[in-house]
Amino acid sequence: LAHEVRFPALTILLYNARVYNICAPWHGRRGDAFMRVFAPAFxxxxxxQTDKCSKLHSHLDGLDPGGNVAGAPAHAGNANALRESQLAYTNRASMVKSIIVKHITAPTVKQVIDAACEAVVAGVAPLLYTLL
Structure with missing residues (x-):
């Protein structure tokens, strides 16, 4: 588990970087803990984090190949490349959800994330904007 060590004008986050491989986890505290520390670091x-088609951040914005916002590139290429791109998209979706759930430890926030992911699967909006 992560915990904070506070010194005057300095906060050091101690956490297991093997478990939380993107950044320090967020425990659900609102305000600066999320907006200025966790969100930018995450x-x-x-x-x-990339695969051969896109970055996970682009997937979160819905801007990767096959993404669900206007202007997102379509899957392209011959039949094999098309299948590979579609599989990569599905894998990125699973990976992003897994990373988010791992790095956010608050159970009530995890429930909101599950609902947002269902909305994304239904094609309502990119994940980032359903969470905000």
């Missing part, structure tokens, strides 16, 4: 961490 989104930045997703920038470094």
């Amino acid at each position: 989104l930045n961490g997703l920038e470094g």
